[in-house]
Amino acid sequence: MKLLTLNFLTCAIKTCKSTPASFPLHPRDAELEIAETDLNLAFLKSILARLLWPELRTICSEFGLPTLPESRPEPADLVDPDSSEGEEESPSQTARDLHRVLLETCMREGKLVCGNCGHEYAVKEGVANFLLPAHLV
């Protein structure tokens, strides 16, 4: 599971969803893996605005990953300033860092814990399971 996905996941229990403490979920005993993939600069630029930046920074720091800049980069920050005019834009270091964090860093094993109710969701072989036991539905 990609860290980008974690930016759109919260507790599955209805009474939790509306509480701020349920988002983002907290990793526990996490095993990460890097799955390399091609960087698509246009894609990164287009999803920038859809990221919940402070929460993404929290996720990164809880995984022990390098800290992301305090404020959300602008699309222009993702372009290497040395890209020569007329040529295809090349990604800046910020873009490469973001690509690595959002799309190449995957949670392979571990748990995701709700900060409100403490419920733990298992992640196995890269797939998180949000099915709830009957008494919590």
Add this chain to the structure above:
Amino acid sequence: MAKIRGSDHIEKEIVMAEQHTFDSSDERRREEEAEAAGPQYEEKNVHEVYEAIAEHFSRTRYKPWPIVERFLLSQPPGSIGLDIGCGNGKYLSVVGRQQGVFIIGSDRSPSLTTIASTSHQEHDAIVADTLSLPHPAASFDFAICIAVIHHFSTRERRVAAVGEVLGVLLRKPGGTEGELERGAGRALIYVWALEQKNSRRGWDEGGEQDVMVPWVLTTPKPAQSRKEKKKPRQQHGNRGVEDKSMEMTNEDVDATVVDASSQIVNPPDASADTEKPKEAEKNTPQTYLRYYHLYRQGELEEDVVTAGGKVVESGYEKDNWWAIIEPGV
């Protein structure tokens, strides 16, 4: 779908349009059972079945339907979406980073989810229940929910499922400065229609809406008899694009269909009847019954409105009713 794993399973098609023998007392019993224990009823009559047939089911699901494709391709770059009930993830291959779109698929079946997440690495997939989605409210630009809602066994649960889909959609023009101005998020929902005059299933207006649809699976013996080798049905193993028969259909073209209140299905096993008993036993096809609620005309729109949504566009395509919906005001 690029990644199709080989398998020993072969599908046995039953071409038999069984008439529904609608019995009102049986039907009442089914309704009572479903209402008393919707989740347990669906666990046994939907989820366990998909889990058991996941691999085979997945190999027959590879061609996206045109309206779904059109809906996905119409999403502007920077759209984040959900594929609720993604199955093997066949719609996760329609759009990707090239189009600036990211999708999180979810399915109740861990086996199907694993297939989806390993075959469509541009996106992601999680195991989740449509009635308890683990997503923050009002966060997504779009959602698709294809061939899912008809598996809920009471109207209350079907409306709740539509409500859950509406709940994850963005509610108003949002986003930060400089972003393309967005309207509310939209979802495309597909359900199986009762009105299927042109299909071999024999359903039509006025018929029973709650039905059990079998999925028949056989596991052949390691060394197949000549008789079996000659059977044309093995084409399912790896159908090429030249076979158009599956691409527009929803599910199980040749399924035997029985009333949801019926308890037993005895699939005729033409291949085994001349085998020695021991061999025949090994090759007995297993029949899995899945529960479906067949939507009559107008019913999907009614459910959407009851769930608090607005129907933007709706229609009928190849045995299915579909609707593009958004959260109401």
